[in-house]
Amino acid sequence: MTALLEVEDLRVAYGKIEAVKGISFKVEAGEVVTLIGTNGAGKTTTLRTLSGLLRPVGGQIKFQGRSLKKTPAHQVVSLGLAHSPEGRHIFPRMTIEDNLRLGAFLRSDKQAIDKDMQRAYDLFPILGERRKQAAGTLSGGEQQMLAMGRALMSQPKLLMLDEPSMGLSPIMMQKIMATIAELKAQGTTILLVEQNAQAALSLADHGHVMEVGNIVLSGTGQDLLHDESVRKAYLGED
Amino acid sequence: MNELPQQLVNGLLLGAMYGLVAIGYTMVYGIVQLINFAHGEIFMTGAFGALTVYAYVLPDGTSMWVALPLMLIGAVLVAVVVAVGAERFAYRPLRNAPRLAPLITAIGLSLALQQAVWAWYPEAKSARTFPQIDGGPFHLGNVTIQTGDIFLLAAAPISMAVLAYFVMKTRTGRGMQATAQDPDTAKLMGVNTDRIIVIAFALGAVFAAVGGVAYGLKYGQVDFRMGFILGLKAFTAAVLGGIGNIYGAMIGGVVLGIAETLATAYIADLPGMEKFGSQSWADVWAFVLLILVLLLRPQGLLGERVADRA
Numbered sequence: 001m002t003a004l005l006e007v008e009d010l011r012v013a014y015g016k017i018e019a020v021k022g023i024s025f026k027v028e029a030g031e032v033v034t035l036i037g038t039n040g041a042g043k044t045t046t047l048r049t050l051s052g053l054l055r056p057v058g059g060q061i062k063f064q065g066r067s068l069k070k071t072p073a074h075q076v077v078s079l080g081l082a083h084s085p086e087g088r089h090i091f092p093r094m095t096i097e098d099n100l101r102l103g104a105f106l107r108s109d110k111q112a113i114d115k116d117m118q119r120a121y122d123l124f125p126i127l128g129e130r131r132k133q134a135a136g137t138l139s140g141g142e143q144q145m146l147a148m149g150r151a152l153m154s155q156p157k158l159l160m161l162d163e164p165s166m167g168l169s170p171i172m173m174q175k176i177m178a179t180i181a182e183l184k185a186q187g188t189t190i191l192l193v194e195q196n197a198q199a200a201l202s203l204a205d206h207g208h209v210m211e212v213g214n215i216v217l218s219g220t221g222q223d224l225l226h227d228e229s230v231r232k233a234y235l236g237e238d
Numbered sequence: 239m240n241e242l243p244q245q246l247v248n249g250l251l252l253g254a255m256y257g258l259v260a261i262g263y264t265m266v267y268g269i270v271q272l273i274n275f276a277h278g279e280i281f282m283t284g285a286f287g288a289l290t291v292y293a294y295v296l297p298d299g300t301s302m303w304v305a306l307p308l309m310l311i312g313a314v315l316v317a318v319v320v321a322v323g324a325e326r327f328a329y330r331p332l333r334n335a336p337r338l339a340p341l342i343t344a345i346g347l348s349l350a351l352q353q354a355v356w357a358w359y360p361e362a363k364s365a366r367t368f369p370q371i372d373g374g375p376f377h378l379g380n381v382t383i384q385t386g387d388i389f390l391l392a393a394a395p396i397s398m399a400v401l402a403y404f405v406m407k408t409r410t411g412r413g414m415q416a417t418a419q420d421p422d423t424a425k426l427m428g429v430n431t432d433r434i435i436v437i438a439f440a441l442g443a444v445f446a447a448v449g450g451v452a453y454g455l456k457y458g459q460v461d462f463r464m465g466f467i468l469g470l471k472a473f474t475a476a477v478l479g480g481i482g483n484i485y486g487a488m489i490g491g492v493v494l495g496i497a498e499t500l501a502t503a504y505i506a507d508l509p510g511m512e513k514f515g516s517q518s519w520a521d522v523w524a525f526v527l528l529i530l531v532l533l534l535r536p537q538g539l540l541g542e543r544v545a546d547r548a
Contacts, residue, residue, distance in 0.1 A: 073425035106428040
């Protein structure tokens with residue numbers, strides 16, 4: 001059986017500077033896979049390339065066996081790949097409800113959309129309470145919830161989350177991580193990019209450590225969590 | 239002061255025309271942050287499209303009630319083709335170029351379009367007569383509405399309502415709002431932003447074409463340079479209302495039209511201001527108003543700043 005997502009020798013460059021230097025990894029259906037590493041390791045670049053916002057200079061991206069290398073960004077979501085971008089990027093002047101509806105932009109099954117909206121409100125009750133409010137008025141953590149809810153509205157086969165805990169208070173961060181665990185329990189396949197290695201590895205089936213454009217270490221979440229070099233470099237232990 | 243209602247209506251009608259053209263500036267700016275300085279010429283080619291249908295397509299002596307809808311179609315077709323062509327061949331190749339490149343291109347395009355129309359209509363250097371609707375004028379109490387303005391009176395609110403419905407209620411309209419706020423994220427939602435940009439240019443051209451026909455009916459003549467000052471005024475209206483906001487464009491247009499009309503009508507009555515009330519000062523007052531608004535409310539009348547938290 002082929003994996004849901006297969007990335008092979010992926011290389012991405014900004015002009016002459018290579019930000020991703022030939023990485024390979026897989027995501028199997030039902031798994032949570034995480035990419036961890038410091039700023040500038042190429043994690044966000046990888047996700048932006050998977051969703052078509054950037055074009056690779058080499059390598060292969062296969063989603064359900066189909067190459068994504070030439071698929072324009074606006075068609076990627078319809079194949080089942082949803083991307084909640086770094087920095088959340090909610091639509092600030094639209095209501096929460098309209099933001100969620102945009103997540104279902106390409107769907108026309110109105111009743112199922114309404115049902116999924118309700119699901120998003122169940123997952124994040126605060127969004128339901130404020131559904132008519134402009135999204136720009138939400139707090140950072142609430143905006144993160146909205147960005148995740150919006151990505152789920154496309155009924156993705158693979159949900160990509162880029163730094164969902166960035167800039168959040170510890171309590172809010174715990175809440176977001178608990179939600180990711182809940183989504184995992186419901187069977188959602190997730191590719192999670194995080195700087196918070198501890199939290200990400202604790203709930204990931206597999207993890208990959210990125211350093212300046214390369215994957216330097218791979219393993220199960222638990223293995224990496226207990227790996228000495230990872231503990232030193234990313235978990236702040238010595 | 240009995241003529242005040244009349245002046246207000248005159249200003250409203252003038253402003254509605256500014257507003258129709260301003261919508262194109264504001265939509266394109268809202269989506270691609272480009273000030274399409276050739277938009278005044280889109281308005282002009284629309285007027286000439288209508289004139290061409292009347293003069294060369296329809297048999298002589300066709301009633302205006304039959305001709306007008308066909309002229310409107312001609313105006314819209316020409317303006318949309320020119321605007322979409324400009325986007326495809328002049329602006330799109332420069333999408334990632336420094337900001338100045340498309341701006342200079344717009345100015346070049348504007349001159350090229352003027353010359354092209356002049357080449358097609360050599361006699362258009364002096365004004366071409368635009369066909370008129372018979373009948374009227376109409377009287378409402380003390381207020382007189384010229385026959386040529388009836389079209390504007392109907393077209394402006396209808397256009398505005400259609401546009402508001404489109405932007406707020408249709409899927410493409412929501413895709414347009416999303417693209418205006420965050421183009422990359424709009425793509426992640428499945429919005430084909432290239433298509434949205436074309437639609438923004440095309441819609442702007444439709445309203446400019448309606449404005450062009452309104453101009454011809456209002457003033458009875460068109461010429462290849464008519465888009466220059468009117469384009470500047472419409473751009474002013476767009477900034478005045480808050481650029482990027484479609485309602486702002488119409489409101490900015492109306493405020494500008496009324497201010498200009500009232501200034502022309504009443505400033506000369508003020509002591510020591512006798513010289514400044516003539517029609518040629520109208521443009522000055524329009525830009526004084528712009529400067530005041532930019533000083534006091536830089537984001538424009540309806541411009542808003544919702545916090546975009548990172």
